[in-house]
Amino acid sequence: MRYRKSISLVGVIFSSFLFFFINFKTNAASALAAWLVTSDGTLKLRTTPNIELEAYYQSGYGQKGDRVWIDFPGELSQPRKLSGNGPIREIRLGKPYKGNTRLVVEFDPRVSLNPSKLRLLGTSSDSWELRFDGLNSTGLKSIGEGILLKSSRDQTIQKSSLGLQITSLKNFQSSSLPTVQRGRFFIVLDPGHGGPDSGAVGINGLRETDVVLDISKTVERYLGAKGVKVLMTRSVEKDVTLNERVVMANKSNADAFVSIHANATRGFRTDVSGIESYFFTGFYGKKLAAKIQDELLYVSPGSPDRGVRQSRFFVIRKTNMPAALIEVGFLTGKYDSKFLAQESHRTKVAFAIAKGILNYLRESY
Numbered sequence: 001m002r003y004r005k006s007i008s009l010v011g012v013i014f015s016s017f018l019f020f021f022i023n024f025k026t027n028a029a030s031a032l033a034a035w036l037v038t039s040d041g042t043l044k045l046r047t048t049p050n051i052e053l054e055a056y057y058q059s060g061y062g063q064k065g066d067r068v069w070i071d072f073p074g075e076l077s078q079p080r081k082l083s084g085n086g087p088i089r090e091i092r093l094g095k096p097y098k099g100n101t102r103l104v105v106e107f108d109p110r111v112s113l114n115p116s117k118l119r120l121l122g123t124s125s126d127s128w129e130l131r132f133d134g135l136n137s138t139g140l141k142s143i144g145e146g147i148l149l150k151s152s153r154d155q156t157i158q159k160s161s162l163g164l165q166i167t168s169l170k171n172f173q174s175s176s177l178p179t180v181q182r183g184r185f186f187i188v189l190d191p192g193h194g195g196p197d198s199g200a201v202g203i204n205g206l207r208e209t210d211v212v213l214d215i216s217k218t219v220e221r222y223l224g225a226k227g228v229k230v231l232m233t234r235s236v237e238k239d240v241t242l243n244e245r246v247v248m249a250n251k252s253n254a255d256a257f258v259s260i261h262a263n264a265t266r267g268f269r270t271d272v273s274g275i276e277s278y279f280f281t282g283f284y285g286k287k288l289a290a291k292i293q294d295e296l297l298y299v300s301p302g303s304p305d306r307g308v309r310q311s312r313f314f315v316i317r318k319t320n321m322p323a324a325l326i327e328v329g330f331l332t333g334k335y336d337s338k339f340l341a342q343e344s345h346r347t348k349v350a351f352a353i354a355k356g357i358l359n360y361l362r363e364s365y
């Protein structure tokens with residue numbers, strides 16, 4: 001089911017000012033002063049004047065709907081979630097990293113936005129509009145916080161003063177992954193650490209166990225969507241010994257084993273970032289690691305390529321199928337940790353790992 005509607009902007013602008021005088025608390029540091037999604041499907045924002053914003057779109061997959069988010073300079077004081085209604089599932093305000101505010105609009109999985117029509121427009125020095133084309137006209141009640149205009153004198157909308165702002169379009173739908181024969185392949189995914197073993201702990205307390213479990217579950221969903229069977233050595237926060245992981249994998253008779261980790265420097269060197277993929281032995285293990293490394297680099301621009309390397313890590317040495325161990329970045333690195341803390345980046349990393357595995361399967365069988 002798709003939501004469709006043609007939107008009339010006339011009247012929307014002024015009705016929004018009347019209805020939203022809710023007490024809106026933000027940290028003074030956040031440039032976001034007020035926001036509103038109108039019942040006609042337009043997101044309106046008031047910010048501190050003359051700032052630059054970035055808006056993003058990500059298509060949904062599985063149970064996740066399409067998402068649109070906007071990053072603002074300045075840090076939000078109270079991260080929070082607001083339930084949506086109609087075509088909007090939820091609205092979240094968060095700080096994906098220090099000194100930043102993010103407003104996320106998550107849609108119902110049945111909604112299909114047209115990303116090429118998403119534009120964030122500056123309508124005056126401190127106000128913005130983003131129209132969600134393709135929303136159902138029925139069932140959306142406006143949602144917002146704060147007062148969009150400070151005084152009635154501001155009601156003269158100065159169109160075109162800022163013009164278009166960028167909208168980055170990212171497509172990480174499972175439909176854009178390479179296709180393999182459905183039901184033919186079987187992969188073991190091994191999220192490193194777990195339970196009392198948190199693995200590495202990085203900047204802002206970012207924990208390896210959380211990061212790699214989240215990524216692994218998304219890889220599992222991507223592969224599942226392509227008809228690849230997946231065994232997870234763990235899918236919750238629990239302790240699994242290295243030997244148990246290996247035994248599980250070797251009993252499974254899977255086609256490949258991929259262990260997912262995030263890195264740390266011993267001396268907590270924040271200047272070290274980068275992507276590494278390991279194999280222990282054999283042409284296929286090396287190929288598997290190399291295919292994943294290629295895709296990881298593609299979604300991690302700016303993070304150094306630390307190479308495809310040979311190592312004697314227990315889980316890739318003792319498993320009896322082609323095996324790779326992936327380090328998706330440094331939790332202790334200033335550059336990598338900022339990204340790994342963001343759910344949107346972890347989704348890209350998961351997409352990259354799934355794509356690398358699928359490319360490997362396509363070329364090896």
Ligand SMILES: [Zn+2]
Nearest residue numbers: 192199261262
């Ligand atoms: Zn690890």
